[in-house]
Amino acid sequence: MKCTLAMALLLLVENLSTAAPDPRPRPRRVVVMRPFIPVTPGPRSWIHRRGARPTRSPALTPRRRVGWGPEENMTFIVKLAGVEAARAAISVGRSTRSRGRELLTMRGLAETVTFISNFVRLREEVVTRVDLAGLSPLHSTMDRRTGKPDTDRWMKTHFGVPVVQSVRRKGRLRAQRRHIESPLFDPITSLFVVRSMDLPAKGKLQILVLNGNSLYEVTVSVTGRERIYTKLGPRNAIRLDGRAQRVQDDGRTPVPGKKTRGVSLWLSDDLARVPLKLRGETDLGSIEVSITSYQAPRSPLVVQVARPNTSAAQSPFGARR
Numbered sequence: 001m002k003c004t005l006a007m008a009l010l011l012l013v014e015n016l017s018t019a020a021p022d023p024r025p026r027p028r029r030v031v032v033m034r035p036f037i038p039v040t041p042g043p044r045s046w047i048h049r050r051g052a053r054p055t056r057s058p059a060l061t062p063r064r065r066v067g068w069g070p071e072e073n074m075t076f077i078v079k080l081a082g083v084e085a086a087r088a089a090i091s092v093g094r095s096t097r098s099r100g101r102e103l104l105t106m107r108g109l110a111e112t113v114t115f116i117s118n119f120v121r122l123r124e125e126v127v128t129r130v131d132l133a134g135l136s137p138l139h140s141t142m143d144r145r146t147g148k149p150d151t152d153r154w155m156k157t158h159f160g161v162p163v164v165q166s167v168r169r170k171g172r173l174r175a176q177r178r179h180i181e182s183p184l185f186d187p188i189t190s191l192f193v194v195r196s197m198d199l200p201a202k203g204k205l206q207i208l209v210l211n212g213n214s215l216y217e218v219t220v221s222v223t224g225r226e227r228i229y230t231k232l233g234p235r236n237a238i239r240l241d242g243r244a245q246r247v248q249d250d251g252r253t254p255v256p257g258k259k260t261r262g263v264s265l266w267l268s269d270d271l272a273r274v275p276l277k278l279r280g281e282t283d284l285g286s287i288e289v290s291i292t293s294y295q296a297p298r299s300p301l302v303v304q305v306a307r308p309n310t311s312a313a314q315s316p317f318g319a320r321r
Contacts, residue, residue: 059306060133060134060304060305060306061197061304061305061306062304063302063303063304064196064198064302064303064304065271065300065301065302066195066196066271066273066300066301066302066303067195067270067271067272067273067274067297067300068092068192068195068196068272068273068297068300068301069092069297069298069299069300069301070092070093070094070095070104070297070298070299070301071091071092071093071094071295071297071298072091072092072295072296072297073089073090073091073092073293073294073295074089074090074091074274074275074291074293074294074295075087075088075089075291075292075293075294076088076089076090076289076290076291076292077289077290077292078110078287078288078289079287079288079289079290080282080284080285080286080287081284081285081286081287082288084113084115085112085113085116086110086111086112086113086116086122087110087111087113087292088108088109088110088111088289089108089109089110090106090107090108090109090188090191091106091107092104092105092106092107092297093105093106093107095132095301101131101132101133102131102132102133103129103130103131103132103138104129104130104132105127105128105129105130106127106128106130106188106189106192107125107126107127107128107188108125108126108127108187108188109123109124109125109126110122110123110124111123111124120146121146121147122144122145122146123144123145123146124142124143124144124145125142125143126140126141126142126143126186126187126188127140127141128140128141128186128188128189130189130192132301132303133304134183134304134305134306135185135189135192135193135196135303135304135305135306136159136183136185136189136306137157137159137184137185137186137189138158138159139156139157139158139159140156140157140159140186140188141154141155141156141157142154142155142156142157142212149170149171150170152169153167153168153169154167154168154169155167155168155212157186157210159184159186159210161179161182162177162178162179162180163177163178163179163180163184163210164176164177164178165178165213178249179249180208180210180215180249180251181208181250181251182306183207183208183306184208184209184210185207185208185209185210186209186210186211187209187211190207190209190218191275193205193207193305194220194240194265194267194273195267195273195275196273196303196305197305199222199238199240199267199273200222201222202221202222203221203222204219204220204221205219205220205221206218206219208247208251209244214246215246215247215248215249215251216244216245216246216247217244217245217247217251217252218242218243218244219242219243219244220240220241220242220263220265221240221241221242222238222239222240223239223240223241224239225237225238225239225269226239226266228266228276228277230276230277230290230291231290231291231292231293232274232276232291232293232294235268235269235276236268236269236270237266237267237268237269237276237277238266238267238268238269238273239264239265239266240264240265240266240267241262241263241264241265242262242263242264242265243260243261243262243263244260244261244263245258245260246258261280261281262280262281263278263279263280263281264278264279264280265277265278266278271300272296272300274291274294275291276290276291277289277290277291
């Protein structure tokens, strides 16, 4: 299942079946998030010169104070069928201003644990540059390493009109253009969109998430409040249940042969909305992602989230039904 937090973390497990086996023993590695270095966008790239342009300014939800912000860090353990398979981390860099916009860099990292790496090795890092006006991703870079050059992959996505993706695989670089409905989010920003929304007892949030080459229509809704036990101790949590459907670039037509998958996500029932736990489905079986550590942000933000450009009725989430 690739949906919100699942889209950000479970991609690693989804790709275990496609990674090349590596029989060599590997020393134990610990996922450590390196400090962010603020990045100032450079001159317009060749992609923009060839016709891509930024997306138009989206309609925004009312301003809302959130519990996340710069220098927030969290780590997770990923279990497949009850067996620890990977570790993952998400962090938020410091905010910077460029050309009148306030920008953030978000980073996600996941890699297989030592035992799994003896059979299938995978390390994936995603870095996304985000415009705080709507939590809109500007560009995202994915670097997937398997230890085998034939299966390593690098991709950069520019979220403009059209969406332009550059992919390097087996030493070859190719680019493609895609016309996709906006607003459009990547896996990391989709998680922060859910964390930033007012979560009423009723209503659904429906967004489009671009995960690599795959486009998903993701729907989540609040189903209750529970008390759960984590590495952080007992916490009151908001439970969201959702589904994700692989769709074509029109954002509505399902991709033939791709079934809808479900996911359950628990967020802390406070302003921070920390992702505490997730259960979902993958091609390899059921999976559970649990938080292992959390570092609060230095200064929480006040944000607005992009509304879908649609004439459909709006739900309490501020998204289409």
